[in-house]
Amino acid sequence: MPPNPYLLAADNSPALLPLLQENPALASAQDDHGYSLVHAAASYNHLDLLRVLIHEFKVDVNLKDEDGETALFVVETVGAARCLVEELKADVQIRGADGVTAREKIEGEAEFPDVAEYLASVERERSGQANGVSAAGPGQTPATATATATAPAELPPVPEGLSVSVGTIQQAEDVPEEVDPEFRRRIEQLAEREDFHTPEGQAELRKLVEDALLGQDLASERNVRPREG
Known part of the structure; x- marks a missing residue:
């Protein structure tokens, strides 16, 4: 019986990569419920596997299961959420079949409040940028960047006297x-x-x-x- 790739992904087994190299189609395969290796890697916080699946095997980071949920819906750590959002460009605005985003689902379950807060901060930052507020630059906090962007221009020099x-x-x-x-x-x-x-x-x-x-x-x-x- 061939090994189950989803179990290998959950265990971060070294046997998984050779299996994927022999059959690359397995990288984006989904089970009967739409569960994928990306979901497994995100859920179990295997970030290197996540990167390999997205970058090397070109799996869609926004691959959805039968409930319309991406890997972002199943993360349990801020590190996994940050990897998906900032490195792999996962879409934080996707809504599942029940109409909620990953942040709203995680917030509602109240099991990983730090993950919910991180996703909320991403939404606030992007909402601010959409409204014309500059993103924080090097050495700036979002609040500092907002104050800088909205500060009135300095007065030009007036004539002497x-x-x-x-x-x-x-x-x-x-x-x-x-x-x-x-x-x-x-x-x-x-x-x-x-x-x-x-x-x-x-x-x-x-x-x-x-x-x-x-x-x-x-x-x-x-x-x-x-x-x-």
Whole structure:
């Protein structure tokens, strides 16, 4: 009687690979219930066997059993889940015949909460990326990456003589103490706008400040110009 490949996979038997090399079709074979070697390797945490089945024998990592469940539905360790999702690109959104994802099933059974939490974190991260939030880069946590992606742009340098902050105007020593009320009103109104930190809003801010300084320069020039005649 030929050896049962599913039992060999469950035991991570060294006899399995020679058997698959002799008959590669066995790598993607399924029993009467759709159970496969990928399901067995994932369930028993045989990660090297998982990698061999997917990479060398080209077995579909999302192979489904009779209940529409992939190997991700039967993992019992975070290591196996991480290997399937991050290395082998298993689809976390697949739903079985009962309409639930692997995360929802594992969460409902409450036997492997760390696996459920890992899969939930993957879903949150991908949901954030889909909504335009950058993924965490080297040295960043997802929270840091989110804060970086949503932080307002830095203010561009304003002309010498004025420093501007949201909602206020700070006077420099070479600027007259009496700031034009209309200028103050316009800049505070600009600072309250939702597009204040956009390139367009910042361009408008610079134009407003430059116009104000230009007006001051012209006024000073008129004051010091000698009378003619």
